Amino acid sequence: MSNIPSDLKYTKEHEWARVESDKVTVGITDHAQNTLGDVVYVELPKVGATVTEGQPFGTVESVKAVSELFAPISGKVLEVNPELESSPEDVNADPYGDGWLIKIAPSDTKQLDSLLSAAAYAKLLESA
Amino acid sequence: MTRRTPLNEAHRALGARMVDFAGWDMPVQYSSLIAEHEAVRNAVGLFDVSHMGEIEFSGPGALETVNALISNDLARIADGQAVYAGLLNEQGGFVDDIVAYRFSPERILICVNASNREKDFAWMKAHAKGGTPVDRGEEFAQIAVQGPKAAGLVQRLTRIDLSKIGTYRFAEGEVAGVRAIISRTGYTGEDGFELYCAPGDAVALWNALLTEGQQDGVKPCGLGARDSLRTEMKYALYGNDIDDTHTALEAGLGWIVKLDKPAFIGKEALVAQKAAGVKRKLVGFELTGAGIPRHGYAIHKDGRPVGEVTSGTAAPSLGKKAIGIGYVPAELSSEGSTFDVDIRGRAVPAVVVKTPFYKKP
Structure with missing residues (x-):
C-alpha cells in the first residue's frame, strides 16, 4: 500500500506538491518511486528557470527506464535539491522528505485548486 | 491473451512487480533491481526464464x-x-x-x-x-541459477558431479528430485546453470532452490536485473542490439559465424560483407557527460546523426556509470573514439571502451 500524506496535493502523473506561504515544493509520490525502482539519475532545471503547469520540467531515471517529471504548477524555480546529484536514491528512500526535487515560486496560485487531494489521488491509484 | 509461466503465482507470492514481456506476464523485480543485480554478481540469483x-x-x-x-x-x-x-x-x-x-x-x-x-x-x-522442427515449448519450464554461489547451491541438490559439466556443456539428471536438463549457460556473465524441467515440476524446483539457497543469500531476480547484468557484459538482446536489419558481423558476433562450414542461410551475404568491409559496428561506450543512454537515442558526430543507441543503463556493478551499446560507422568503432549521444536534445559526449564493461575482480 502506497504512502499518501493527507497534507499534500497530487498530479495524475504522480508528482506531489507541498504548499507553503510563498513556495511550492515538488517531488514524486511513493507509488511513483516504487514503480520506477532504484533511482540512479535525476535531471532537474536550474534555479531561475520557468516551469509550466502540466509540462515536463525534468526526468528521473532508474536502472531500467527514464520517466518525465511534470510540473504541478507554473512558476519560477527557487531551489533545486542539491543532494540528488550525488544521492539520487533519496527519491526512493524518502520521496516526501529528503527526496524532494524542486521548489517553485508559483505565478498563479489558483492552479493549485486543480490538483488532486490525497483522497482523490488514492482513488486514482485504486482504479489503475 | 497474456501467458503465464508455471511460476506465476510464486512470483506474486514473493511480491514481484509483474509486467508484460513479449506477451508473457513476467516479474520485472521483486525487491530492488540493484539488490538483485548484486546478488547475482556476489552470491546467487534465480530467474524464471520459462517464457523462452x-x-x-x-x-x-x-x-x-x-x-x-x-x-x-x-x-x-x-x-x-x-x-x-x-x-x-x-x-x-x-x-x-x-x-x-x-x-x-x-x-x-x-x-x-x-x-x-x-x-x-x-x-x-x-x-x-531433410527434417521437421517440433515445438517443445509447452514441455519445458526453465530456471536460471546464476552467480558465484550457483554451482555450490545446485550441487547440494543433485548427485550429478557438476565439476564435470564445463561451460556450454549440459547433462540430464535430477535436481531436488526433479528431472532436469542441467546446462552450464547463462546471460549474466557469472557462472551458473539453466535448468530445464517439466512445467509441473517448476514450482518444486524453484522452492527447493530458494530454500536451500538461503545460506548463500539467494534472491529471486526479475527481468530488470537480467537486462542490467547482460548489458554490463555487452551480451546482445534481440530486438534491441540485434535484429533482422543488422548482420552478425556488424553486431560483432563474427565468433558465432563459421564461414568455413558448409552452406547455411546468410553465409553468402556475410562472405561478401566481410570481403567488402563491415561499414557499421556495434560498440560499447561510456558517457563522459551527465545522463544515461537509452535504446533508440541518436548518436551524433560533429552534429550529424551517424548511429543509434541500442541499449544503455546506469551499470550497478560499475558504480552506476552510464554505459551504452550502439551502432556507429566503422571509423568511430575503435577504443577511444568519441561521439555524442543525443539525450532529449542535449549532446552528451561519449567514448568507445573495451567490452565487456564488467570484468570479474
Whole structure:
C-alpha cells in the first residue's frame, strides 16, 4: 500500500506538491518511486528557470527506464535539491522528505485548486 | 491473451512487480533491481526464464539440418555440448539468436527467445531441409541459477558431479528430485546453470532452490536485473542490439559465424560483407557527460546523426556509470573514439571502451 500524506496535493502523473506561504515544493509520490525502482539519475532545471503547469520540467531515471517529471504548477524555480546529484536514491528512500526535487515560486496560485487531494489521488491509484 | 509461466503465482507470492514481456506476464523485480543485480554478481540469483521457447529436430540428419539453419557449427562440438548461434536470414541479419544443444547428431534442441517463438518455428519449418522442427515449448519450464554461489547451491541438490559439466556443456539428471536438463549457460556473465524441467515440476524446483539457497543469500531476480547484468557484459538482446536489419558481423558476433562450414542461410551475404568491409559496428561506450543512454537515442558526430543507441543503463556493478551499446560507422568503432549521444536534445559526449564493461575482480 502506497504512502499518501493527507497534507499534500497530487498530479495524475504522480508528482506531489507541498504548499507553503510563498513556495511550492515538488517531488514524486511513493507509488511513483516504487514503480520506477532504484533511482540512479535525476535531471532537474536550474534555479531561475520557468516551469509550466502540466509540462515536463525534468526526468528521473532508474536502472531500467527514464520517466518525465511534470510540473504541478507554473512558476519560477527557487531551489533545486542539491543532494540528488550525488544521492539520487533519496527519491526512493524518502520521496516526501529528503527526496524532494524542486521548489517553485508559483505565478498563479489558483492552479493549485486543480490538483488532486490525497483522497482523490488514492482513488486514482485504486482504479489503475 | 497474456501467458503465464508455471511460476506465476510464486512470483506474486514473493511480491514481484509483474509486467508484460513479449506477451508473457513476467516479474520485472521483486525487491530492488540493484539488490538483485548484486546478488547475482556476489552470491546467487534465480530467474524464471520459462517464457523462452524450445524447438527440437530429431532423427537421422538432424545435425546437418540444423547446421544449415544456424551460423555456428554443431559438427565442431561433442554430444553434451551447446553453442550460441545466429538463426540468420539471407542478408546475414538475425531472425533470432539461439542456443543449440547437441544431445546427439540425431537430436538437437534449440532454445529461442520468447518474442520470436512463433516466428522462429515458422522460419525453421519453411527453410529446414531433410527434417521437421517440433515445438517443445509447452514441455519445458526453465530456471536460471546464476552467480558465484550457483554451482555450490545446485550441487547440494543433485548427485550429478557438476565439476564435470564445463561451460556450454549440459547433462540430464535430477535436481531436488526433479528431472532436469542441467546446462552450464547463462546471460549474466557469472557462472551458473539453466535448468530445464517439466512445467509441473517448476514450482518444486524453484522452492527447493530458494530454500536451500538461503545460506548463500539467494534472491529471486526479475527481468530488470537480467537486462542490467547482460548489458554490463555487452551480451546482445534481440530486438534491441540485434535484429533482422543488422548482420552478425556488424553486431560483432563474427565468433558465432563459421564461414568455413558448409552452406547455411546468410553465409553468402556475410562472405561478401566481410570481403567488402563491415561499414557499421556495434560498440560499447561510456558517457563522459551527465545522463544515461537509452535504446533508440541518436548518436551524433560533429552534429550529424551517424548511429543509434541500442541499449544503455546506469551499470550497478560499475558504480552506476552510464554505459551504452550502439551502432556507429566503422571509423568511430575503435577504443577511444568519441561521439555524442543525443539525450532529449542535449549532446552528451561519449567514448568507445573495451567490452565487456564488467570484468570479474
